[in-house]
Amino acid sequence: MxxxxxxxxxxxxxxxxxxxxxxxxxxxxxxxxxxxxxxxxxxxxxxxNIHELSQKEAQNAIEALEPVEYNFKGDKKKTTIGFIAENVPDSLASYNKTAISPMEIIAVLVKEVKDQERAINELDKKIIKISKNKRKKNKN
Structure with a gap:
């Protein structure tokens, strides 16, 4: 137990x-x-000790991830896509660096997608503003 x-x-x-x-x-x-x-x-x-993951923490974790293709030893038929535990940030790996935690990777990805969505929305607003200003100038 x-x-x-x-x-x-x-x-x-x-x-x-x-x-x-x-x-x-x-x-x-x-x-x-x-x-x-x-x-x-x-x-x-x-x-x-719950606190929001910062944009920088999420970005650093994603930048450190290096997806690879591999076969598990003894299985030459199935190619797998994933990560090497020893090469991922400590916060995404088991304490002994022999396994990864999918939940932590998902959390980092969600944070980064939300931040990118926010940036896209800000750019959309700027494009709309520029377009309106351009139309006003063309009318004059």
């Missing part, structure tokens, strides 16, 4: 074989669970 701030848990798996194919139910109340969808515990009830 493992105990953490979210409670305690045991490894639990159950495979159900039927007409729909193999299904795996994996639950870990301390962090993740899978029931056809992948969930990560994210309630503020389990968190502290």
């Amino acid at each position: 493992v105990t953490n701030p979210c409670g305690s848990w045991k490894y639990y798996t159950r495979t159900i074989v039927g007409n729909g194919g193999d299904r795996l139910l994996l639950k870990s109340p301390g962090g993740i669970y899978v029931d056809g969808n992948f969930y990560i515990t994210s309630s503020k009830e389990y968190k502290e």
